[in-house]
Amino acid sequence: MISPDEPGFRALFESSPGMCLVLSPGLRILAVSDACLRATTTVRGEIVGRLLLEVLLDNPDDIGATEVSNLAASLARALRDEHADT
Numbered sequence: 614m615i616s617p618d619e620p621g622f623r624a625l626f627e628s629s630p631g632m633c634l635v636l637s638p639g640l641r642i643l644a645v646s647d648a649c650l651r652a653t654t655t656v657r658g659e660i661v662g663r664l665l666l667e668v669l670l671d672n673p674d675d676i677g678a679t680e681v682s683n684l685a686a687s688l689a690r691a692l693r694d695e696h697a698d699t
Contacts, residue, residue: 622644623644626644626646627644627645627646627647627657628646628647629646629647629648630648631646631648632646632648632649632652632653633645633646633648633649634646634649634665636665636688638692639664640664640665640666640688641662641663641664641665642660642661642662642663642664642665642668643661644661645657645660645661655668665688666681666684666685669681669684687699
Protein backbone atom coordinates (compact mmCIF):
# COMPACT_ATOMS: atom_id res chain seq x y z
CA MET A 614 0.00 0.00 0.00
CA ILE A 615 1.32 3.43 -0.91
CA SER A 616 1.70 5.93 1.90
CA PRO A 617 0.64 9.59 1.77
CA ASP A 618 4.20 10.35 2.93
CA GLU A 619 5.79 9.01 -0.27
CA PRO A 620 6.86 11.74 -2.73
CA GLY A 621 5.20 10.03 -5.72
CA PHE A 622 1.88 9.84 -3.92
CA ARG A 623 2.08 13.45 -2.82
CA ALA A 624 2.82 14.78 -6.31
CA LEU A 625 0.01 12.77 -7.91
CA PHE A 626 -2.58 13.19 -5.18
CA GLU A 627 -2.01 16.84 -4.38
CA SER A 628 -2.30 17.86 -8.04
CA SER A 629 -5.52 15.88 -8.55
CA PRO A 630 -8.27 18.08 -10.05
CA GLY A 631 -10.80 16.69 -7.59
CA MET A 632 -11.44 17.76 -4.02
CA CYS A 633 -9.97 14.85 -2.07
CA LEU A 634 -8.81 14.02 1.42
CA VAL A 635 -7.03 10.97 2.78
CA LEU A 636 -8.15 10.22 6.32
CA SER A 637 -6.82 7.83 8.93
CA PRO A 638 -9.31 5.41 10.54
CA GLY A 639 -9.39 7.93 13.41
CA LEU A 640 -10.45 10.67 10.92
CA ARG A 641 -7.14 12.50 11.05
CA ILE A 642 -6.28 14.29 7.78
CA LEU A 643 -3.26 12.60 6.19
CA ALA A 644 -3.30 14.29 2.77
CA VAL A 645 -5.34 16.90 0.93
CA SER A 646 -5.53 17.83 -2.74
CA ASP A 647 -4.76 21.34 -3.97
CA ALA A 648 -8.31 21.59 -5.34
CA CYS A 649 -9.71 20.91 -1.88
CA LEU A 650 -7.45 23.55 -0.35
CA ARG A 651 -8.60 26.13 -2.90
CA ALA A 652 -12.28 25.31 -2.41
CA THR A 653 -12.07 25.47 1.37
CA THR A 654 -9.56 28.34 1.55
CA THR A 655 -7.38 26.30 3.88
CA VAL A 656 -3.63 25.75 4.06
CA ARG A 657 -2.16 22.24 3.88
CA GLY A 658 0.26 22.80 6.75
CA GLU A 659 -2.56 23.99 8.99
CA ILE A 660 -4.92 21.05 8.44
CA VAL A 661 -2.79 17.96 7.75
CA GLY A 662 -2.48 16.00 10.99
CA ARG A 663 -5.61 17.51 12.50
CA LEU A 664 -8.90 15.74 13.04
CA LEU A 665 -11.36 16.29 10.19
CA LEU A 666 -14.10 17.35 12.57
CA GLU A 667 -11.80 20.01 14.09
CA VAL A 668 -11.25 21.53 10.65
CA LEU A 669 -14.80 21.43 9.26
CA LEU A 670 -17.26 23.98 10.50
CA ASP A 671 -20.97 24.43 9.92
CA ASN A 672 -22.16 27.60 8.24
CA PRO A 673 -22.04 30.25 10.99
CA ASP A 674 -24.90 32.11 9.29
CA ASP A 675 -27.22 29.09 9.60
CA ILE A 676 -28.11 28.41 13.25
CA GLY A 677 -29.79 25.16 12.21
CA ALA A 678 -26.81 23.85 10.21
CA THR A 679 -26.18 20.14 10.67
CA GLU A 680 -23.71 19.32 7.89
CA VAL A 681 -20.78 18.52 10.19
CA SER A 682 -22.81 16.31 12.54
CA ASN A 683 -24.38 14.56 9.52
CA LEU A 684 -20.92 13.91 8.07
CA ALA A 685 -19.62 12.64 11.42
CA ALA A 686 -22.52 10.18 11.65
CA SER A 687 -21.99 9.02 8.06
CA LEU A 688 -18.26 8.47 8.57
CA ALA A 689 -18.94 6.55 11.80
CA ARG A 690 -21.36 4.26 9.94
CA ALA A 691 -18.85 3.74 7.10
CA LEU A 692 -16.12 2.78 9.56
CA ARG A 693 -18.42 0.52 11.55
CA ASP A 694 -19.98 -1.22 8.56
CA GLU A 695 -16.82 -1.15 6.41
CA HIS A 696 -18.59 0.15 3.32
CA ALA A 697 -19.63 3.44 1.78
CA ASP A 698 -22.40 5.36 3.49
CA THR A 699 -24.46 7.67 1.29
